[in-house]
Amino acid sequence: MTEAPRLDRQVCFALYSASRAATAVYRPMLEELGLTYPQYLVMLVLWENEPRGVKEVGEELGLDSGTLSPLLKRLEALGMVERRRSGEDERRVAIHLTSAGRALSSRATGIPKHLADAAGLSADELEQLRATLAKLTAALHGPH
Structure with a gap:
């Protein structure tokens, strides 16, 4: 019997959650900028x-x-x-x-650095994440 999909194992949900969390970190700084x-x-x-x-x-x-x-x-x-x-x-x-x-x-x-600090990731780790996400985005926009 095949195991039912689990929310915590879905890449789409991890991306969605990370996006919402990053936006929440940005919000106070962006409010200062209007x-x-x-x-x-x-x-x-x-x-x-x-x-x-x-x-x-x-x-x-x-x-x-x-x-x-x-x-x-x-x-x-x-x-x-x-x-x-x-x-x-x-x-x-x-x-x-x-x-x-x-x-x-x-x-x-200072906004990008604030996100990096809040995430507890090094500049190299953030760059690797950005590159992986860019690769994923390009692949998903490509022909299927």
Whole structure:
């Protein structure tokens, strides 16, 4: 007789639980910045390279326009970003950081270290975990 699946042996549940726990650790720091976790992810993309197209940001974060548009509207209302239509192609909207959005980057620099400290993992262990998760994500997005 085959043993029934157990919750504590499911990779999907371990990923889900770890994601919720990490987000909970980030929450107080993000509240100080005035950002939600999804808004923080958008800001990370823009801090790396801006301006970025709305479609490009959505693809990088795996978000559809129905999810991304309200995030961008809220960030714009907070004075962190500006959305501008391209002069060459009216259909293309680029997201630009404002000076306040750029300045927020320096206040967010300690967030990854805080997670590492809370997790009790070394920088090497966290990097190995990140690499394994990236490999898993790429494989699951591939052809099946």
